[in-house]
Amino acid sequence: MARFNCVDGVRVQMTASEEAARDAEEAAWAADTERREAEATLKETEQDAYRLARMMEDLIAGDPPHAETTKWLNKRTAARAAMVK
Amino acid sequence: MSTLKTNGIVANNGTGPIASLPQSGGSNFQLGPNWGAWEFVSGTDLTVITNLDFTSLAAGYDYQILLQGVSPTTDAQLLYARFSQSASFLSGASDYTDGTTDGSTQIDLCFAITAANDEHLNMELSIPEPNVASRRKKIFGTAAMGRSANNLESFPDNTCGRLDANLNACDGVRLFWASGTWQAVGKAYLFRRRLS
Numbered sequence: 001m002a003r004f005n006c007v008d009g010v011r012v013q014m015t016a017s018e019e020a021a022r023d024a025e026e027a028a029w030a031a032d033t034e035r036r037e038a039e040a041t042l043k044e045t046e047q048d049a050y051r052l053a054r055m056m057e058d059l060i061a062g063d064p065p066h067a068e069t070t071k072w073l074n075k076r077t078a079a080r081a082a083m084v085k
Numbered sequence: 086m087s088t089l090k091t092n093g094i095v096a097n098n099g100t101g102p103i104a105s106l107p108q109s110g111g112s113n114f115q116l117g118p119n120w121g122a123w124e125f126v127s128g129t130d131l132t133v134i135t136n137l138d139f140t141s142l143a144a145g146y147d148y149q150i151l152l153q154g155v156s157p158t159t160d161a162q163l164l165y166a167r168f169s170q171s172a173s174f175l176s177g178a179s180d181y182t183d184g185t186t187d188g189s190t191q192i193d194l195c196f197a198i199t200a201a202n203d204e205h206l207n208m209e210l211s212i213p214e215p216n217v218a219s220r221r222k223k224i225f226g227t228a229a230m231g232r233s234a235n236n237l238e239s240f241p242d243n244t245c246g247r248l249d250a251n252l253n254a255c256d257g258v259r260l261f262w263a264s265g266t267w268q269a270v271g272k273a274y275l276f277r278r279r280l281s
Contacts, residue, residue, distance in 0.1 A: 003135045003266075004132070004133070004134045004135060005134055005135060005136040005137075005138055006129060006131070006132065006134040006136070006137050006138060006267075006273075007138045007140060008127060008129075008138065008139065008140055008141065009127050009128075009129040011132055011134060014135065021176075022135055025190075026264045026265070029263050029264045030264065040197075
């Protein structure tokens with residue numbers, strides 16, 4: 001199927017070489033999916049671990065939970081609920 | 086009360102509309118392209134396209150791109166940007182740097198975005214004086230998006246990236262998804278602000 005660009009509001013069909021370059025980019029993106037998803041999961045896990053550590057610090061110190069911690073917990077609860085439904 | 090009709094104002098010593106006011110009596114002040122306001126350049130309804138290009142960016146202006154309710158065709162896509170020089174978009178292996186990658190073929194502007202038809206992306210992007218030589222070119226902005234991870238339907242994002250390849254003048258910006266096309270939803274606007 002032909003590919004198009006939008007150049008300053010005008011729809012323009014790609015040249016054969018532009019299309020080939022874009023096909024190659026998309027193929028590289030697809031080939032990289034597994035690594036990318038693993039990296040995203042790792043980042044999320046790191047963030048969770050960091051927030052968990054901060055929550056434990058607050059608990060040990062007898063401080064009320066930080067506002068960010070509460071927000072994070074609420075978001076996780078909402079996200080889980082959304083996934084269940 | 087008099088009415089100012091801007092369509093009747095014509096430049097005689099520069100480009101764009103200009104006028105001296107008031108036209109009789111009182112102290113004179115000049116109203117025209119130097120007033121620093123954002124000026125509308127173009128507005129485009131999105132169709133099914135691969136690259137959204139803004140070209141012929143003039144020297145002496147800041148630019149702003151507004152994306153209103155746009156979306157990728159395929160789920161969970163990153164939005165990318167590239168600059169052009171002499172109408173050719175740069176895509177070298179380490180031409181760009183963004184918030185997560187130092188040395189990339191493009192600037193990553195956001196988290197993976199959903200293609201769900203009740204979500205969509207709204208984003209404001211600033212491109213300060215792209216068409217000037219000997220200065221680092223950057224793009225930055227804010228966004229509200231539907232984010233794929235954790236199924237978050239309204240998620241905030243601050244974003245930035247820069248052209249690493251060189252400091253030469255740029256005359257265009259390309260926005261595109263990591264894979265696939267733009268959906269035929271939403272609108273893209275371009276504004277500019279004169280710097281003198």
